[in-house]
Amino acid sequence: GALHIHTIDKHPQTDISDYSGIMVFAEYRHGKIAPVSYELLGIGRKLADKRCVQLIVILPGGKVTEYTDSLIAAGADTVLLAEHPFLEQFREDVYANILETVIRQYKPEVVLAGATAIGRSVIPYVATAVDAGLTADCTRLEIREEDGTLLQTRPAFGGNIMATIECPQTRPQMATVRPNVMAPAQPDPSRSGEVVHLPLTEELLQSQVEVVETVSSADDQVNIQEAEILVAGGRGLESAKGFTLLRELAVELGGSVAASRAAVDSGWIPYAHQVGQTGKTVSPKLYIACGISGAVQHAVGMQSAEIVVAINRDKNAPVFDIATYGVVGDLFEVIPELIKRLQEV
Ligand code: FAD
Numbered sequence: 001g002a003l004h005i006h007t008i009d010k011h012p013q014t015d016i017s018d019y020s021g022i023m024v025f026a027e028y029r030h031g032k033i034a035p036v037s038y039e040l041l042g043i044g045r046k047l048a049d050k051r052c053v054q055l056i057v058i059l060p061g062g063k064v065t066e067y068t069d070s071l072i073a074a075g076a077d078t079v080l081l082a083e084h085p086f087l088e089q090f091r092e093d094v095y096a097n098i099l100e101t102v103i104r105q106y107k108p109e110v111v112l113a114g115a116t117a118i119g120r121s122v123i124p125y126v127a128t129a130v131d132a133g134l135t136a137d138c139t140r141l142e143i144r145e146e147d148g149t150l151l152q153t154r155p156a157f158g159g160n161i162m163a164t165i166e167c168p169q170t171r172p173q174m175a176t177v178r179p180n181v182m183a184p185a186q187p188d189p190s191r192s193g194e195v196v197h198l199p200l201t202e203e204l205l206q207s208q209v210e211v212v213e214t215v216s217s218a219d220d221q222v223n224i225q226e227a228e229i230l231v232a233g234g235r236g237l238e239s240a241k242g243f244t245l246l247r248e249l250a251v252e253l254g255g256s257v258a259a260s261r262a263a264v265d266s267g268w269i270p271y272a273h274q275v276g277q278t279g280k281t282v283s284p285k286l287y288i289a290c291g292i293s294g295a296v297q298h299a300v301g302m303q304s305a306e307i308v309v310a311i312n313r314d315k316n317a318p319v320f321d322i323a324t325y326g327v328v329g330d331l332f333e334v335i336p337e338l339i340k341r342l343q344e345v
Contacts, residue, residue: 002163004163004164004166005164016170021106022044022056023057023106024044033067037057040112041071042075048075051143051148060087063088064082073187078195091211092122092209093206097204103126109148111174114176115138115177120176139153152175155277180282224256224272224273229285230275231290233268234260243268253286260274261274279301280301287302288308289302289311290311294318308324309325315328
């Protein structure tokens with residue numbers, strides 16, 4: 001199903017035509033630009049071309065000048081660098097202040113951020129500060145050429161329908177975009193662009209947040225969104241021990257382990273592994289779903305995988321509707337057999 005939501009602003013801005021350009025908030029962590037930022041540049045470039053406007057990227061961080069070329073190659077016309085040792089550590093109040101400042105100065109018609117831990121925490125502050133609407137977790141974006149209205153599509157009502165939301169009367173139109181949904185920009189090293197070092201006043205760098213210690217949890221090491229091969233387990237695995245078996249298969253294939261919410265809620269595997277509407281969106285080359293029924297809330301997180309293999313003992317399980325290859329059978333027989341065969345090759 002589909003639903004179209006047209007928001008009405010009770011206090012419409014008098015002149016939205018002051019706003020022009022597409023702005024992308026690029027994220028920098030652990031010494032690299034987050035992959036989602038290149039996905040935002042891919043879609044941002046398309047929107048900018050359609051409207052014949054600039055694509056502006058704002059990148060806050062401790063030492064970020066070295067990434068300028070790659071952002072320009074990925075489609076940026078202007079790169080705004082907010083570079084300061086204090087910004088090496090993410091603090092949502094400081095990042096929000098910086099984004100608010102550049103939005104007020106550059107007046108973009110659209111602002112995009114990744115629906116990541118950082119994007120999700122900072123963007124609502126910014127939207128409130130600049131009095132704009134915000135659509136979280138978009139999976140599709142289009143822009144109307146004539147009036148610049150952004151059509152923001154996201155799953156709604158438990159993933160049962162896709163809702164398209166538009167805020168035609170306010171600017172900027174702000175959206176967070178799920179990682180791994182949009183195609184990353186194809187780099188073109190011959191592109192050129194402008195680089196602006198933002199002046200960072202002391203006031204802008206004021207924070208209520210004091211970082212006492214940074215502890216990386218074991219979960220941080222799990223990056224199922226970047227794995228090319230995922231072996232996912234659901235309730236059918238029956239216990240944490242079932243995941244030991246799954247891990248053996250993942251090792252044989254050189255992949256990582258993912259899970260359904262049922263498995264995470266049962267405490268068999270940490271949340272960082274969860275795929276789906278309230279977990280992560282993944283698009284690996286190969287996704288092997290073991291003992292997963294294929295509920296829509298799970299499917300929205302993995303249906304863009306290139307090849308889906310389903311192992312399920314119920315031949316009527318909905319997972320077979322999205323599977324490229326299906327094995328109807330008991331996973332406790334099929335998986336050990338698979339491992340054995342893989343060890344033979
Ligand atoms: P089940 O649906 O119980 O399926 C288990 C499957 O295993 C069955 O098909 C069964 O035939 C098979 N099986 C059992 N034993 C064996 C065996 N020995 N060999 C082979 N097959 C076997 N779910 C997510 O996954 N991710 C989300 O992000 C998510 N978000 C949600 C958000 C909302 C708002 C709601 C309402 C639900 C959400 N869910 C999510 C839950 C979702 O609706 C399902 O309940 C969940 O995906 C089911 O997990 P499962 O497939 O592991 O379990």
